Amino acid sequence: MKLGNDRGRAVLISGSVATDIANATKGAFGPSLASIYERWDDFLIAAKEIDTSGGRSVSPEGLGSPAPLPRQVFAIGLNYRSHAAETGIAIPTVPAAFTKFPASLSGPFDDIELSSETVDWEVELVVVIGRRADRVPVESAWEHVAGLSVGQDISDRTLQFAAAGQFSLGKSYRGYGPIGPWLVTPDEFDDPDDLEMSCSVNGTVVQSERTSDMVFSVPQLITELSEILPLLPGDVIFTGTPAGVGFVRQPSMFLAPGDVIESWIEGIGTIRNTCRAPGH
Ligand code: ZN
Secondary structure, three states, X not given: OXXXXXXXXXXXXXXXXXXXXXXXXXXXXXXXXXXXXXXXXXXXXXXXXXXXXXOEEOOHHHOEOOOOOXXXXXXXXXXXXXXXXXXXOOOOOOOEEEOOOHXXXXXXXXXXXXXXXXXXXXXXXXXXXXXXXXXXXXHHHHHHEEEEEEEEXXXXXXXXXXXXXXXXXXXXXXXXXXXXXXXXXXXXXXOOOOOEEEEEEOOEEEEEEEHHHEOOOHHHHHHHHHHHOOEOOOOEEEOOOOOOOOOOOOOOOOOOOOOEEEEEEOOOEEEEEEEEOOOO
């Protein structure tokens, strides 16, 4: 099942057709995606009965973030072996977690207003929590995931590494967390722990990896994080980026106004974001 955000209303997406969930369930669920995540188990049962014959045609470009304003956003640094290797930093023994403040999140095709000349890309698998997760064992962790989406953890490297590390601020400028184009439920994947992913800038592939290279898998992240605090319906986890980011290259590469970033994950789709100059 694919769920989208059509101008603030939750829609069920089949092919290029979107069905308004609140209308189709006579107001029992929705209209927002947030309210659906809140009753995720009930929704999974009701969704089987939704009649999609009255849907309307939509394009991914018209959709907003499937996690528009979560209560908590977790982001994980150094969570791919390939990325840890390119930075020369040891593989972490606990998830290197920070937050992207929720108001920094944006839609799958929104522009990115660059904050400096040292802004970098990071394609990431994004997890949205469905069922509340509190001290969840690895074996049942996937049952707490509403679905997967594609994200970009846009990062201002200068601010990120200022004052001994400002990861949360350096990755939370306005619009630095595009997510989309929709949410795909875990049952749609043959193996949700092994998805191909890539990122290109102006058509040149800069990142290409599989999510099976993660240091802490999605279930392990849910177990580790939910041991510390509960993960709430609609919460977001940016699960880390693979090798190929700009700041570790020789010479360094950063985003410039006009650059187009395309981020793709197998079984989910593509998001596309155009960079703009500061103040534009
Ligand atoms: Zn990241």
